[in-house]
Amino acid sequence: MIILSTVREIKQYIKDVKRQGKTIGFVPTMGFLHEGHLSLVKQSVEQCDVTVMSIFVNPLQFGPGEDFDRYPRDMKRDILLAEKSGVNILFNPDVKELYPSDPSVTVKAVERTDVLCGASRPGHFDGVVTVLSILFNLIDPDKSFFGQKDAQQVAVVEGLAGSLHFPTEIISVKTIREDDGLAKSSRNVYLSKDERHEAPVIYQALQKGAAVYLEKGRVAAIEHVKDELSAVSGEIDYIEILTYPELKVPSESDTRLILAAAVRFERARLIDNIIFTTEEESVCTEQ
């Protein structure tokens, strides 16, 4: 595995890979890798000749008062995990490499952002699509891999690639979970022992909520999830059922939906979701 940290180096390396006619798979991360990230690498290794992983904690996607400074970092461990999982190029730039000065042009997500996580994190997805535009331009990937756990991010990134015609295919990979169902997340390390014990309730509540949806509709399903989540000490940030990937309030004819929730614990805000289709009078979850 080659570790690169400058724009000059990554551009040269990508040029060489392209010249050899090889396909590039790209796994963008903020590091502190877990099995979720490694499942993205696995998909990339299976589908592409060369896998590039970026590790970059992007200041642009953290709001004031958010956890940029204390976002968990462990580069030594990340390097071992990335290499072991089959990453060929690890791109780990300084902030000054990607943003040598304040950007005079930025990218703005104008849809799919005023609901779910976007509602309480104004500007967050603008930061995401700006850094991804830069990384797409530097790495020129044939395919880019994202975790379905961050379902709104996937929806916004599909919008980015579609609207601006970035020549990369966006691949969504199903959420990797702990044995008890908790979605893997870098932020799980900030849960107290008690919170960690409660946290699997989130996914259980979503599963039950999706079943309630078909029988009793949207309001009852959201209410059901709310009741289930009353068992945890964390504060509910949102529970929502929307069309996917458009993230609009569904009408009866909409069949592909997301049921998503966010819960704010003492030191970590956790999110999870289920994407399901309501065709043929049954609920089929995609993950």
Add this chain to the structure above:
Amino acid sequence: MIILSTVREIKQYIKDVKRQGKTIGFVPTMGFLHEGHLSLVKQSVEQCDVTVMSIFVNPLQFGPGEDFDRYPRDMKRDILLAEKSGVNILFNPDVKELYPSDPSVTVKAVERTDVLCGASRPGHFDGVVTVLSILFNLIDPDKSFFGQKDAQQVAVVEGLAGSLHFPTEIISVKTIREDDGLAKSSRNVYLSKDERHEAPVIYQALQKGAAVYLEKGRVAAIEHVKDELSAVSGEIDYIEILTYPELKVPSESDTRLILAAAVRFERARLIDNIIFTTEEESVCTEQ
């Protein structure tokens, strides 16, 4: 010359050109070609293996009440001129090809836009950088050619390529003028006979203004241009001296400056500029 109008076709064609290891020069236009555009093609043909010209009147960069509908179009003539000047691929997409639906992600020029033309055309440069991001993604040019007549556009586009790390070199080409000094522009056809007779005063005033700058400073220079322009029937939109390409009010240590003016005639708003350096106690215009 090959004429392509779909995203699918241009992507395939560019892929083939890249596979042959050829370099691509890109000349983005809104059509109604004149010698200014053809001078960009000339540079591209000299510097690159394959020259792609786009003709696309971009609705996103016209504000409400601006001249999108009556922007001059003459595709037959454009095709003849493009072919004759050495264009290899003419890309002429419908609006629906580049924007199949309202973009859910757009690009925003956050600096260099609140002065000169940007001050009276809010959102204009956002439309410019959005369509150029799309075209850069589709055409993947090694070099992209822009006319220095639209100096603010060049400054913003340099910001776009720099901030988002688009892998294309931005080449600025000097303004082509009529024999009497009037900068070539697609909008010149909307001048009345009297207005066309007056219009060369704009460039003359800018030349004199740059000379006045060194002797008497910024305020006197702007005042001088204003006096000169009082001879034309059009209304002055702005006269400004700024640093280039940052477009900030200059301090004494700034040596690379732009003197720019816009004049609103009955049916056409004309712009022109001089970029000059003040080193060694003399004014050297770059065009």
